[in-house]
Amino acid sequence: MLLVLRCFIPHSAFRIPNFRPLLLILTLTLMWMSLPVGSLQAMPPVQRMTLSNHLILLSSGEHSLPFVTLQLLIDSGSRRDPSGKEGLAYLTAKGLLHGTSKRTINQINEELDFLGASLNSSSGRDYATFSLRVLKKDLEKGFDLFMEVLTQPIFPEEEIKREIEKTLAAIQSEEDQPEEVAEKAFLKALFLNSPYGHPVEGTKESVPKLKREEAILFYRSYYHPNNAILTIVGDITADEIKSKLIPRLEKWSKGKIPKVPFLTTFEKEQKTVKINRPITQANIILGNAGVTRENPDFYALTVMNYILGGGGFASRLMEVIRNKRGLAYSVGSFFDPGKYPGSFQIILQTKNQSTREAISLSLQQMERIQKELVLEKELEAAKKYLIGSFPMRLDTQGKLANFLSQVEYYGLGLDYPEKYPSLIQSVTREDILRVAKKYLYPQKYVLVIVADLKEAGME
Amino acid sequence: MLLFLILSVAISEAGLKENVFETALPNGLKVILLENHKAPLVTFQVWYRVGSRNESWGKTGLSHMLEHMMFKGTEKVGPEEFSRIVQENGGNDNAFTSRDYTAYFENMSTDRVQIPIDLESDRMHNLLLREQDFRTERMVVMEERRLRTEDNPQANLQEHMEATAFLTSPYHWPTIGWKEDIERFTLDDLKAYYKTYYNPVNAILVVVGDFKREELLPKIEKAFGSITKGIPPNQEKDIDPKQTGERRVFVKKEAQLPYLVTGYHVPNLREPDSYALEVIAALLSAGKSSRLYQSLVREKRLVLSVDADHSLLSRDPSLFYLSAELLPGKEVTEVEKALDQEVERLKEELVGAHELEKAKNQIEASFIFSQDSLFSQAMLLAQHEIALTWRAVDDYLPSIRKVSPEDVQRVVKRYLIQENRTVGILIPLPPKEGKPAPEGPPVKERMIR
Numbered sequence: 001m002l003l004v005l006r007c008f009i010p011h012s013a014f015r016i017p018n019f020r021p022l023l024l025i026l027t028l029t030l031m032w033m034s035l036p037v038g039s040l041q042a043m044p045p046v047q048r049m050t051l052s053n054h055l056i057l058l059s060s061g062e063h064s065l066p067f068v069t070l071q072l073l074i075d076s077g078s079r080r081d082p083s084g085k086e087g088l089a090y091l092t093a094k095g096l097l098h099g100t101s102k103r104t105i106n107q108i109n110e111e112l113d114f115l116g117a118s119l120n121s122s123s124g125r126d127y128a129t130f131s132l133r134v135l136k137k138d139l140e141k142g143f144d145l146f147m148e149v150l151t152q153p154i155f156p157e158e159e160i161k162r163e164i165e166k167t168l169a170a171i172q173s174e175e176d177q178p179e180e181v182a183e184k185a186f187l188k189a190l191f192l193n194s195p196y197g198h199p200v201e202g203t204k205e206s207v208p209k210l211k212r213e214e215a216i217l218f219y220r221s222y223y224h225p226n227n228a229i230l231t232i233v234g235d236i237t238a239d240e241i242k243s244k245l246i247p248r249l250e251k252w253s254k255g256k257i258p259k260v261p262f263l264t265t266f267e268k269e270q271k272t273v274k275i276n277r278p279i280t281q282a283n284i285i286l287g288n289a290g291v292t293r294e295n296p297d298f299y300a301l302t303v304m305n306y307i308l309g310g311g312g313f314a315s316r317l318m319e320v321i322r323n324k325r326g327l328a329y330s331v332g333s334f335f336d337p338g339k340y341p342g343s344f345q346i347i348l349q350t351k352n353q354s355t356r357e358a359i360s361l362s363l364q365q366m367e368r369i370q371k372e373l374v375l376e377k378e379l380e381a382a383k384k385y386l387i388g389s390f391p392m393r394l395d396t397q398g399k400l401a402n403f404l405s406q407v408e409y410y411g412l413g414l415d416y417p418e419k420y421p422s423l424i425q426s427v428t429r430e431d432i433l434r435v436a437k438k439y440l441y442p443q444k445y446v447l448v449i450v451a452d453l454k455e456a457g458m459e
Numbered sequence: 460m461l462l463f464l465i466l467s468v469a470i471s472e473a474g475l476k477e478n479v480f481e482t483a484l485p486n487g488l489k490v491i492l493l494e495n496h497k498a499p500l501v502t503f504q505v506w507y508r509v510g511s512r513n514e515s516w517g518k519t520g521l522s523h524m525l526e527h528m529m530f531k532g533t534e535k536v537g538p539e540e541f542s543r544i545v546q547e548n549g550g551n552d553n554a555f556t557s558r559d560y561t562a563y564f565e566n567m568s569t570d571r572v573q574i575p576i577d578l579e580s581d582r583m584h585n586l587l588l589r590e591q592d593f594r595t596e597r598m599v600v601m602e603e604r605r606l607r608t609e610d611n612p613q614a615n616l617q618e619h620m621e622a623t624a625f626l627t628s629p630y631h632w633p634t635i636g637w638k639e640d641i642e643r644f645t646l647d648d649l650k651a652y653y654k655t656y657y658n659p660v661n662a663i664l665v666v667v668g669d670f671k672r673e674e675l676l677p678k679i680e681k682a683f684g685s686i687t688k689g690i691p692p693n694q695e696k697d698i699d700p701k702q703t704g705e706r707r708v709f710v711k712k713e714a715q716l717p718y719l720v721t722g723y724h725v726p727n728l729r730e731p732d733s734y735a736l737e738v739i740a741a742l743l744s745a746g747k748s749s750r751l752y753q754s755l756v757r758e759k760r761l762v763l764s765v766d767a768d769h770s771l772l773s774r775d776p777s778l779f780y781l782s783a784e785l786l787p788g789k790e791v792t793e794v795e796k797a798l799d800q801e802v803e804r805l806k807e808e809l810v811g812a813h814e815l816e817k818a819k820n821q822i823e824a825s826f827i828f829s830q831d832s833l834f835s836q837a838m839l840l841a842q843h844e845i846a847l848t849w850r851a852v853d854d855y856l857p858s859i860r861k862v863s864p865e866d867v868q869r870v871v872k873r874y875l876i877q878e879n880r881t882v883g884i885l886i887p888l889p890p891k892e893g894k895p896a897p898e899g900p901p902v903k904e905r906m907i908r
Contacts, residue, residue, distance in 0.1 A: 064497050065830050106748065106757075113746035114817045116824025135824055162760075169763045169786050175715045176612055278713050278890075279610040281602065313530075313542035323539050326598030329606055349606050381547045388549020392566060395498045396831040 043394060043417045046404060047238060051246060053254050055225035058404045059232040059241055062397070066136040068234040070146060071401040073409055076222035077126040079195035079340070080260050084209070087202015091163060091210050092218045093123040096130065098159035100152040105159055108145065117142045119149065125196050126339045127409065131401075136235045140244065147248050153219065160212045171204050178283040178450045179349070185273050186285040186448045190343055194264035224255035229408045231401045262340050267446050274458055275450045282355040282451030282458075286362055287345035288441040293337040293410045299423045300431040301335055301439060306382040307432070308369050309333025309346055314381060316365050317346065325361070327354050335439075339410075344439065352455035359447065366442035373429040387421045476853055479840065480672055486688040487660030490679060491840055491849055493667045495833055501668030502833045503575040504564040505583070506841045508663070509656035511636070512558045512629040512696050512775065518644050520636015521652050523556040524600055528649060529563065530554075531592040533585040538592055541578055548574050558634055559774040560845045566834060569669045573678060579664075580682035583657060593646045601642075604635050612714040612885055613784075620883030623708040624722045624778060627697045658689025663844055667837040698775055699724065706881040714887035716763070717785040719794055722778035723880045728771050728847055734858035735870040736769040736779055741818035742810060742867070743767035743781075743801065748817070750804075751781075755797050761789045765798075772842045779874065791884055805871040809864040822859050 046060045078089040097119065099105045112119055117134040119142075130150060134142030174180040184199055191197030202210070230249070232241060266289040291301065302310075309317035309332045321331045331348035346366075350358040394400045407416050453459045480492045510522050532538040545552040550567030552575075565575035608614045618633050625631040635641075664683070666675065702724055726733050743751045744767040751765045762783040770777035781802075783794050829835050840849040 062497070065827060067824075067827055106753075109747040110817075113748040113821060114813075116820040116822075133828060135827065162757075165760075165786070166763065169716070172715045172787060173763060173784065178610060280605040281610055311546065313539055314546045319539070322599055324595070326595035327602070329599055329603040350602060351605060381543065385546040385549060388568065388571075389546075389551065390549075391498060391500055391568060392551065395500055395833070398831070 044400070046414055048408075048414060051225065052250050053225040053252055055249060055252065056229045056408055057232070057241075057246075057249070058229065058408060059236070059238065060400065060404065061235070061237055062233060062400075063235050066235050067397070068132075068134055068136060068139055068142075068232065068236050069397040069401050070132040070143075071231045071405055072130040072150070073229045073231075073405040074128045074130065074223055075126070075227045075257075075409075076128045076218070077124050078198070078200040079125050079262065079338075080218075080222065081195070081198070081202075084206060085214060086198040086206040087167065087200075088210055088214055088218050089128065090123045090201045091160070091167070091207075092215045092223075093121045093128040093130070094163050094167075095155045095160055095215050095219075096121045096149050096153045098163065099154055099156045100148050101154055102148060102152065105156075108149065111141070111145060115142060117145075119145060123200055125200055129405075133397075139236070139240075143245060143248070147252075150223070151252050155212050155215050155219070157212050160210075160215060164207055164210060167201050167207050168204060171199075171201065171207065178277060178279055178281070179347070181275060181277070182283045182285050182347075182448045182450045185275060185450070186287065186345065186446060187343070189271055189273050189448065190267050190287065190289065190446045192265040192267055194266075195260075195262055196264065196338065196340065196342060220255070221258050224257065225249070225252045226254045227257045229405050231405045231408075233397045233401045233404070264341060266341075268444060270444050270447075272447045272449070274453055275448070276453045277450055279450075279452055280351060281349045282352050282358075282449055282456050283349050284355065284359060284362075284451075285345055285347050285448045286359060286445055287333075287343055288439075288445050290335045290342040290344045291337050291439065292339065292341050295337065297435050297439070298337060300427045300435045302386065303379065303382045303424065303427045304369065304374075304432045304435050305333055305335055305344075306386065307374050307378050308365060308436075311382060311385065314385070316369070317348075317362065320365060321348060321350075321358060321361050325357075327351075327358050327361070331358075331362075352452045353457075355449060355451060355456040355458060359449075363442050363445070366436075366440045366445075369436045370433070370440060370442065372433075374432050376429065379427075379429055379432070383424050383427070386424050390417070390420070475840070476850060479849065481849070482676070484659065484680060484684050486684065486686055487658075487691075488683050488686075489663045489844070490676070491663065491665045491844065492670075492672050492675065493665075493836060493840065494670060494672060495667055495836065496669045498833075499569050499669050500566065500833060501569045501572050501666060501670055502564060502566045502837045503572060503579070504562060504665045504837050504841060505579045506560050506562045506663040506665065506845065507656055508559075508661050508694065508845060509561055509652075509692075510557050510559045511632060511634040513656065513692070513694075514629060514632070514636075516632075517640060518648055519632040519640040520600070520634075521640075521644055521648060522561055523635055524597065524641070524644065525649055525652055525657075526554050526556045526561050526563075527596045527600060528588060528593065529582055529586060531589065531596065532587055533581050534587065535581055535585070536578065541582070544578065545574065550574065556634055558630055560841075562838075562841065564834070564837075572666075572670060572675065576678055576682045580686065583659070583662065583683070584686045586653060586657070588646055588650050588653065590646050593649065597641060600635070601638070604638060604641065607635065608633065609638075612710070612712045612887075613718050613720075615712060616710045616718055616883045616885040617720055619708045619710050620720050620722055620881055621778070623706050623883070624699075624702075624724070624881035626699055628699045628775060629696055630775065630777060655692050659683065659686050660689045660691050663841060665837045665841045665844075667833045667840075696775060702879050702881075705877050708881065708883050709886055710883070711886045711888055713890055714885060716787060717789075717791050717887055718783070718885040719785070719791055719798075720780060720782040720883045721798070721880050722780055722883075723875050724776065725769065725779040725874050726776050727773045728843075728851055731858065732866075732870050732873070733769070733771055734855075735862045735866045736874070737771055737822065737859060738815070738818050738862045739805065739867055739871060739875075740767040740769045740779070741821055742805070742814065745818060745821045750801050751798070754801055755783060755794065759793075759797050760786065761794050761797055762786060772846045774846050795882070802871065802875050805875070806868060810867050812864070815862075815864060815867070819859055819862075823856060826856060 044060045049057050081088045115138045119132050121130045132146045309315045317331050321327050328348045328350045333346040335344050336342040346362050483489050514521050530541050545565050548571045550565050552565040554563045755762045755765045765783040768780040843849045843851045
């Protein structure tokens with residue numbers, strides 16, 4: 001299960017790797033799996049309300065353990081970075097925790113640690129998240145800190161400089177991770193001109209140029225209740241939310257959110273990027289333009305991708321490249337739909353010498369699913385997994401909070417779990433053929449290879 | 460890392476003794492059941508008491524190789540069909556190997572629990588080990604080693620450091636095995652290994668979730684009860700003699716930033732001092748107010764990250780780790796000095812009551828947070844059982860609470876000393892040819908003259 005793959009255990013070796021991009025698929029795609037009819041009890045009751053300042057509040061009580069999780073989604077992701085200021089959304093999200101008008105960063109950290117609580121902020125390409133986990137007995141103290149950090153950050157000059165220094169060092173460190181190098185190169189090559197084309201944390205060129213004032217301006221523009229969704233789950237009642245939390249939340253002031261146009265140009269021709277590194281494996285990404293979360297073909301694509309490369313050991317890519325030929329430890333594919341069209345990617349690593357063979361096998365599988373109807377039994381197996389595994393997507397506070405905020409963000413409706421089985425059930429073999437033809441480009445793909453190019457025969 | 464794992468897979472204060480049911484089937488299979496009715500789900504896990512500590516020189520990596528082969532089928536289940544069956548039933552499965560154990564698990568809806576019962580009992584004694592499957596899967600494992608170790612400079616250093624810290628203990632070699640051994644071992648090696656270690660008498664079954672014990676147990680008895688007991692394998696392994704002087708190991712490899720990892724020999728949970736080491740790890744590196752973060756990240760601005768980990772749940776005594784990834788332009792000697800200063804401070808000054816309470820609060824909160832996952836609950840029980848007994852889980856928080864400022868000082872003075880440590884340093888070599896190659900046409904064959 002994902003949980004074990006997420007927490008890497010030193011001295012252990014797994015059958016399936018700690019495969020970040022694959023996890024992305026699983027969280028983005030499988031997130032949307034729904035309940036088989038009859039198991040709806042796995043979806044606990046949820047209250048939804050809109051506060052006077054237009055903050056959307058979702059809550060769900062679960063009292064078996066004495067702690068509470070709050071997750072705030074703010075529609076302020078890196079796609080809103082101004083050109084040349086890549087990394088600003090990320091810096092702003094991180095900067096929240098660096099001091100308020102009342103407390104220094106050290107005081108905040110000292111208090112959080114004494115409670116054993118965690119308060120984290122980060123940014124993705126669409127939205128930032130700001131989350132608190134705290135023991136029930138410390139809820140009031142934890143919520144005080146949450147609100148103070150959210151509404152009164154001062155972004156101290158010295159701390160912002162440190163954050164920039166840290167981000168730059170992390171960017172440099174990622175150069176030692178071939179899969180990161182490949183992913184960045186792939187996005188850069190695919191998104192010719194797009195707010196999704198740059199890394200969320202920025203680049204080594206853009207980050208040194210970021211300024212405290214810009215983070216403050218970004219914060220003032222986007223960090224408003226009418227641009228956010230708050231999800232509260234765990235050991236808390238509707239009455240407690242009403243009496244203790246809502247009065248504070250409603251003091252958070254509304255603002256006018258700037259409209260930023262989103263224009264994307266994808267690479268439309270076949271393109272290959274080769275990066276030389278003294279490593280033993282070729283890290284390969286092969287893919288093309290993707291879709292939005294709102295695309296009506298999302299469900300057919302989910303099933304198609306499961307069969308092609310998203311279904312772990314049940315997928316064709318795993319069968320052909322790993323099981324039959326032993327060419328890779330990990331191989332998989334995913335769509336990463338966002339508010340705007342994302343990408344489709346096949347990711348694998350293989351010894352340098354097998355580079356061409358692995359690429360060619362991947363392309364063959366893309367072509368095959370475009371030419372032949374999938375087998376009836378493949379379709380049934382995919383549907384059974386997608387529908388049947390749903391309860392496991394909601395079985396911890398963190399997973400449930402994440403699920404609910406995304407249901408709201410993408411406007412899926414709180415009855416989404418009830419609708420989901422029929423959305424998946426209605427997908428036919430013909431639908432799969434149609435979406436494979438429409439959304440996969442086995443001729444005009446973008447290919448990134450990070451490898452010892454000489455050994456790979458790719459010089 | 461390790462500390463995170465230990466903290467994040469713990470058990471609530473209520474105590475488990477009254478909720479956990481333990482029994483052993485007549486063939487020696489130990490069964491540990493914990494009902495948890497929060498969601499209609501179950502985690503079904505089989506843990507074998509075999510890991511890289513059970514291997515021998517020249518055959519390292521055999522445990523992990525066998526873990527991969529466990530998915531290659533039986534008379535009833537075809538190669539790689541195992542995971543497909545689980546997934547068609549809405550479940551997820553996987554497996555992992557460590558120094559001390561090899562574990563297999565299926566997470567699924569409770570109404571499908573018969574599926575993992577049938578599949579796991581079948582492969583406990585009916586595994587087909589075929590030459591062709593073995594040859595292909597060995598290639599997969601080689602790819603895994605390239606991915607994890609060969610192309611990861613920090614993992615590479617860790618492997619060198621541990622091989623230097625452990626001389627006679629089998630913790631000397633990495634769980635995945637040396638590359639040369641993976642290339643060398645044979646199908647017969649695997650067959651013998653399977654016969655020795657995959658027996659009810661050497662296995663533990665742990666199930667946590669939404670079931671009723673009186674309904675589940677008969678199903679388990681029916682499926683697993685008829686498997687032949689087997690002979691308990693010898694589990695005594697050499698333990699390193701007391702280290703009598705600092706050891707240093709360097710890895711020079713193309714990398715961006717220097718990295719340092721130090722290991723001090725320490726006891727595991729069999730010794731009470733181990734709980735003080737848990738608290739020491741929290742004092743040093745849990746949260747951003749911790750001592751190492753404050754000193755090395757904030758005040759001295761030497762490192763990108765710094766960590767302290769203790770190996771509480773290791774079956775044989777293992778290491779207490781200090782590790783740091785340097786910021787660009789900083790010297791390893793400066794970082795070592797700053798780490799030493801913090802260790803020395805723990806020896807010289809008693810830790811204050813408030814700071815000690817903070818560390819204990821952090822450990823306790825993490826305990827409770829981690830209760831959210833059935834998988835973590837099962838894993839914690841099993842890891843304790845492998846290391847000592849699952850009942851030790853209930854001693855964890857009380858033992859942490861008992862740790863006094865004097866204990867912290869005494870234990871640091873006893874174990875975190877120079878002659879007891881091995882220091883590993885990654886020295887980055889500058890890139891030889893780091894520039895991207897020019898963009899080329901689609902992949903096609905090179906011209907042959």
